[in-house]
Amino acid sequence: MPARASVDVDALWDDDPAVAEAHFRAALANASGDDALILETQIARTYGLRRDFAQARRILDDVEPRLARAGAEARARYALELGRTLASATHPPETQTDATRAAARSAYESAASIARDAGLDALRVDALHMMGFVDTQPADQLRWARAALAVAQASSQPAARRWEASLRNNAGYALHELGRYEEALVEFRMALALREQGTNAQATRIAWWMVAWTLRALGRDDEALDIQLRLERESVAAGTPDPDVFEELEILYRQRGDTARAAAYAERRRALSGPR
Numbered sequence: 332m333p334a335r336a337s338v339d340v341d342a343l344w345d346d347d348p349a350v351a352e353a354h355f356r357a358a359l360a361n362a363s364g365d366d367a368l369i370l371e372t373q374i375a376r377t378y379g380l381r382r383d384f385a386q387a388r389r390i391l392d393d394v395e396p397r398l399a400r401a402g403a404e405a406r407a408r409y410a411l412e413l414g415r416t417l418a419s420a421t422h423p424p425e426t427q428t429d430a431t432r433a434a435a436r437s438a439y440e441s442a443a444s445i446a447r448d449a450g451l452d453a454l455r456v457d458a459l460h461m462m463g464f465v466d467t468q469p470a471d472q473l474r475w476a477r478a479a480l481a482v483a484q485a486s487s488q489p490a491a492r493r494w495e496a497s498l499r500n501n502a503g504y505a506l507h508e509l510g511r512y513e514e515a516l517v518e519f520r521m522a523l524a525l526r527e528q529g530t531n532a533q534a535t536r537i538a539w540w541m542v543a544w545t546l547r548a549l550g551r552d553d554e555a556l557d558i559q560l561r562l563e564r565e566s567v568a569a570g571t572p573d574p575d576v577f578e579e580l581e582i583l584y585r586q587r588g589d590t591a592r593a594a595a596y597a598e599r600r601r602a603l604s605g606p607r
Contacts, residue, residue, distance in 0.1 A: 336404050338366040340373055341490070348377040368394055368405040372412045379415050387416045403449030407442045411458055414438030418464045427467075436465045452491035456483050460498060463505075473505035496525035496534075500541060507545055516545045532569065536562055540575060547583065556583045574604040 343354040352374055359370045375390040391413055398406050418427060418435035439458045446455035459479035463472040480498040483491050503518030523538040543558035559579045566573040577600035585593035 336365040336369050336402065338362065338369055340369060343373070348380040352377040365402045365405040368397060368401055369408050372405070372408040375412050376415060379412070379419060380421060382421050384416045384422075387412070391416065403445050404451060404454070407445040407449070407451055407454045407458070410438045410442035410445065411454065411461070414442065414458070414461055419461070420464060422464070432465050436462070439465065452482060452486035452488045453494065456486075456491050456494045456498070460494070460501065463501065469505045469508035473502055473509070476502040476505060496522045496529075496538070499525070500538065503541060503545070507548065512545055512548045516542065516549065519545055532565075533571065536565060536573070540573075540579070544579060547579065552583055552586060555579070559583065572599070572603060574600045577603070 338358065343351065343358060345351040345354060355370045355374045355377070359367060359374070362370055371390055371394050375387040375394075378384070378387040378390065391409060394409055398409055401409075414435045417431045417438065439461050443455050443458035446452070446458060456479045459475055459482065462475040462478075466472065466475065476498050480495065480502065483494045483498060486492060499518045499522035503515045503522065506512075506515035506518060519538065519541040523535070523542055526535040526538040529535070539558055539562055543555040543562070546552075546555040546558070559576055562573065562576045563580065566576060577596045581593045581596040581600060584590075584596065
C-alpha cells in the first residue's frame with residue numbers, strides 16, 4: 332500500500348492561493364511530523380502560484396533539514412514543490428535558464444522516483460506532467476503528457492485517475508502546436524467527455540473551447556462558430572465573460588468578412604484583457 336500521511340491536502344486547496352494558504356496554516360497549528368512537513372510544502376506552493384518564488388524557496392529551505400526522517404509523501408512533495416519554484420506555468424520565460432531547467436529536472440525526477448517507489452501514483456503523475464515545463468518543445472511536451480497519462484490510466488487510485496482530463500488536454504495542445512490537428516481533436520474530445528462527467532462548469536467550457544479552437548484550425552469554421560457562440564452565452568450568464576471566446580469569435584467573423592462583428596468582439600476582448 333502507498334505510504335500516506337493523514338492530512339488531506341486536496342480538501343484544503345482553494346482557487347485563491349491566499350485562501351489556500353490560510354487553510355494550510357490553520358491545519359498546521361495542530362499538525363506534527365510528516366503532516367506538518369506536507370502542509371509547509373503546500374504553503375510554499377501558494378507563494379509560487381503568486382510568483383513569490385523567493386518566499387516559496389525560503390519555506391522549502393526550512394523544510395529540507397527535517398526530511399531525513401520523513402516518509403515518502405513528504406519527501407516527494409518537497410521535491411515537487413522545489414521543482415515548481417524553478418520551472419512552472421507561472422514562471423516568465425526569461426527566467427528559464429539552462430541552470431534553472433537542470434535544477435528543476437533534477438527535482439522533478441526525484442519526486443517521480445520517490446512517488447513511484449512508494450506507490451503514490453498521483454504525485455508521480457504530477458511530477459511527470461511538470462517535466463513539460465522543463466522540456467518545452469511541443470514534441471517533448473507530448474512525450475511527457477503521454478508518460479503521465481500512462482501512469483494515470485494504469486492506476487487504481489482515484490487521485491491519479493482524476494488527472495486524465497488535464498493530461499489529454501496537454502497532449503492535445505502539444506499536438507495542435509505540432510500541426511497535428513486531427514489527433515489534437517481526438518484528445519480534446521476525450522478530455523471534454525471526461526469533463527462532462529464532472530461538475531466543474533468552467534473546466535467543461537474550457538474543454539469545449541479547445542475543441543472549437545481545433546475545429547477552426549481544421550477549417551471547420553461553422554462548427555467552431557456554433558460552439559463559441561454557445562460558450563459566449565454560457566460564460567456571460569455565469570458572470571465570467573471569456574476574452575478567449577471573444578478572440579475566437581473575432582477571428583471567425585473576420586474570416587467570414589464580417590468586419591463589424593469582428594471589431595465588436597475585438598473591443599469586448601480588449602475591455603476584459605487589454606490590448607495585444
